[in-house]
Amino acid sequence: NAGVTQTPKFQVLKTGQSMTLQCAQDMNHEYMSWYRQDPGMGLRLIHYSVGAGITDQGEVPNGYNVSRSTTEDFPLRLLSAAPSQTSVYFCASSYSTDTNEKLFFGSGTQLSVL
Amino acid sequence: SQQGEEDPQALSIQEGENATMNCSYKTSINNLQWYRQNSGRGLVHLILIRSNEREKHSGRLRVTLDTSKKSSSLLITASRAADTASYFCATDETSDYKLSFGAGTTVTVRA
Numbered sequence: 001n002a003g004v005t006q007t008p009k010f011q012v013l014k015t016g017q018s019m020t021l022q023c024a025q026d027m028n029h030e031y032m033s034w035y036r037q038d039p040g041m042g043l044r045l046i047h048y049s050v051g052a053g054i055t056d057q058g059e060v061p062n063g064y065n066v067s068r069s070t071t072e073d074f075p076l077r078l079l080s081a082a083p084s085q086t087s088v089y090f091c092a093s094s095y096s097t098d099t100n101e102k103l104f105f106g107s108g109t110q111l112s113v114l
Numbered sequence: 115s116q117q118g119e120e121d122p123q124a125l126s127i128q129e130g131e132n133a134t135m136n137c138s139y140k141t142s143i144n145n146l147q148w149y150r151q152n153s154g155r156g157l158v159h160l161i162l163i164r165s166n167e168r169e170k171h172s173g174r175l176r177v178t179l180d181t182s183k184k185s186s187s188l189l190i191t192a193s194r195a196a197d198t199a200s201y202f203c204a205t206d207e208t209s210d211y212k213l214s215f216g217a218g219t220t221v222t223v224r225a
Binding site: 004033035040041042043044045048058062090092099100102103104105106108109 | 151156162164213
């Protein structure tokens with residue numbers, strides 16, 4: 001199993017550009033989520049999904065869109081990149097929505113918006 | 115807003131010493147989890163403690179939970195250079211299944 005795979009690992013965007021961060025898991029996990037990590041602020045939840053076709057907002061959803069057309073994939077779209085979106089983005093998944101389950105994290109995407 | 119807050123922000127210890135870090139949270143929880151993050155990597159799950167548990171062990175890790183004080187501690191015994199990492203607590207609010215992470219404690223183990 002590859003686990004949780006994120007692409008790309010690094011990305012530089014200009015303000016106003018759009019892009020999609022890819023996340024795929026091969027563990028048949030029901031729950032998937034996106035976090036951003038900023039210095040001194042820990043991880044903040046952007047969007048999450050409890051199954052294919054179901055998504056919901058987290059703590060900091062503005063400027064981001066998600067979709068979950070398959071169990072395996074959960075892409076994060078930046079609609080019009082802003083410097084405030086410079087961050088490290090992590091995708092995470094778990095077997096179910098039960099909070100007894102641990103999260104499996106991808107290796108992250110480091111995004112810089114100029 | 116962040117549910118959990120770790121203390122201290124940073125910790126530097128000698129190899130072989132114990133490292134203790136604390137996590138405080140604001141609302142009732144079902145579970146509390148601890149994760150480790152090595153530099154430039156994703157988070158890795160270490161241990162989960164349920165709200166009805168007071169202490170849990172896993173190898174050199176010992177976690178305590180005091181729900182009356184809304185706090186948890188993570189103890190790493192006999193630290194090694196490989197323990198150098200950031201450690202995060204994560205909590206769930208009772209009516210939700212989202213995990214909220216604190217800002218983390220950065221631990222440096224000196225050889």
